[in-house]
Amino acid sequence: MDETKHKAVLWHEALDGLRLSRGDTVIDATLGGGGHTLLFHSAVGKTGRVVSLDMDQAAINRFLLRVKSESGLASAMEEGQLLLVHANFADIGDVAEDSGLVQVDAIFADLGYSSDQIEDESRGLSFLKDGPLDMRLDQRSGETAAHIVNVWPESSLAELFFEMGDEEYAKSIARAVVKVRKEHAFVKTLELAEVVRQAIPARVCLKRKTHPATKVFQALRIAVNDEYGNLERFLEQSVHLLTPGGRLGVISFHSGEDRIVKQFFRRMMKGCDCPPEFPVCVCQKTPKLKNVSRDPIVATEREVLENPRSRSAKLRFAERC
Numbered sequence: 001m002d003e004t005k006h007k008a009v010l011w012h013e014a015l016d017g018l019r020l021s022r023g024d025t026v027i028d029a030t031l032g033g034g035g036h037t038l039l040f041h042s043a044v045g046k047t048g049r050v051v052s053l054d055m056d057q058a059a060i061n062r063f064l065l066r067v068k069s070e071s072g073l074a075s076a077m078e079e080g081q082l083l084l085v086h087a088n089f090a091d092i093g094d095v096a097e098d099s100g101l102v103q104v105d106a107i108f109a110d111l112g113y114s115s116d117q118i119e120d121e122s123r124g125l126s127f128l129k130d131g132p133l134d135m136r137l138d139q140r141s142g143e144t145a146a147h148i149v150n151v152w153p154e155s156s157l158a159e160l161f162f163e164m165g166d167e168e169y170a171k172s173i174a175r176a177v178v179k180v181r182k183e184h185a186f187v188k189t190l191e192l193a194e195v196v197r198q199a200i201p202a203r204v205c206l207k208r209k210t211h212p213a214t215k216v217f218q219a220l221r222i223a224v225n226d227e228y229g230n231l232e233r234f235l236e237q238s239v240h241l242l243t244p245g246g247r248l249g250v251i252s253f254h255s256g257e258d259r260i261v262k263q264f265f266r267r268m269m270k271g272c273d274c275p276p277e278f279p280v281c282v283c284q285k286t287p288k289l290k291n292v293s294r295d296p297i298v299a300t301e302r303e304v305l306e307n308p309r310s311r312s313a314k315l316r317f318a319e320r321c
C-alpha cells in the first residue's frame with residue numbers, strides 16, 4: 001500500500017473556523033489521507049485528543065503505515081491523543097460513547113472520497129479507470145453498484161440518475177442500461193460509462209464540461225453509500241455531542257450534500273418547529289446552533305490552481321448554543 005496522495009482542502013479555513021485550543025477534544029469524522037487529522041492533532045497538542053473515523057478500512061491502514069514510520073505519531077496513539085476508529089460517521093454517537101467521550105469541543109467532516117479511493121481502480125469509483133462496479137466505501141456489507149444497475153427496475157434507475165445526479169437524460173440512460181443487461185450483466189465501470197455516453201446525444205456530450213458519465217456515477221456512489229442518510233444521522237447526533245461554544249464544520253462537494261447541511265443548520269438555529277398557523281409555540285424547542293457565517297467558505301483561486309479538487313468544496317460552520 002502506497003502513501004496517501006490525498007491533499008486536504010481548505011485546511012487553513014477548517015482550522016480557523018473550528019477555533020481549536022490546546023487540550024481540546026475533536027472528532028474528525030472523515031480521516032481519509034489524514035491531512036485534517038494531523039492538523040487538528042498539532043492544534044490541540046499533547047493535552048488534547050483527536051478521534052478520527054473512516055468507514056474505509058484502507059484509509060485507516062494507510063494512516064497506520066504512516067504512524068509506524070513516525071515515532072511522534074506512534075507515541076500520540078499509544079498515549080491516547082490520537083485514536084482511529086473504523087466506523088460510519090452515522091454512528092458517531094456510539095463511537096463517542098465507546099471512546100469514553102461525553103462532549104467534545106469540535107466535530108469536523110470532509111465529505112465524499114479521497115484521491116486514494118478514486119484512483120484505486122479496484123474500488124470502481126471512477127469512470128476513467130476500468131474496475132469492478134463496487135463503489136462501497138465499507139466493503140464489509142451493503143449493495144454494490146453492480147447490484148443496482150443489474151437489478152433495479154428501469155423507473156428506479158431513471159429516478160436515481162435524475163434525483164441524485166441531476167442527469168437530464170436519466171430516462172434514456174436507464175433505458176439503455178436495461179437493454180444491455182438483457183444481454184449480459186454489467187461487471188466493469190468502463191462498459192457502464194460507455195453505455196451512458198452513447199445514451200446522451202453527441203452534441204450534449206461535446207458541450208458538457210465534465211465526462212458524460214459524471215452524473216450517473218455520482219448518483220450511484222450516493223446510493224451505494226447512502227450518503228444522504230448517513231449525513232443526516234451524523235448531523236443530528238453531532239449537535240448533542242458538542243459542548244456549548246463547540247463548533248461543527250462540514251465540507252461538502254456537491255449541491256445535494258450542501259443543501260442537507262444548510263437546511264439542518266437552519267432548522268437547529270430556529271428551534272421551534274410549530275406550524276406557522278399556531279398562535280403560540282407548543283413544541284418548546286429552543287435553538288441548538290448559532291450561525292457562524294451566512295455564506296459557505298470556498299477555496300481561494302490559488303488553492304484551486306494548486307489542488308483542482310478544491311474547486312467544488314463548500315465549508316460551513318455552526319456553533320453549539
Ligand SMILES: C[S@@+](CC[C@H](N)C(=O)[O-])C[C@H]1O[C@@H](n2cnc3c(N)ncnc32)[C@H](O)[C@@H]1O
Nearest residue numbers: 008030032033034035036054055056088089110
Ligand atoms: C474527502 S476524504 C477526507 C480527507 C481528509 N479530510 C484528509 O485530510 O485527507 C473523505 C473520507 O471520508 C470517508 N467517508 C465517507 N463517508 C463516510 C462515512 N459515512 N463515515 C465515515 N467515513 C466516511 C471516506 O472513506 C474518505 O476516506
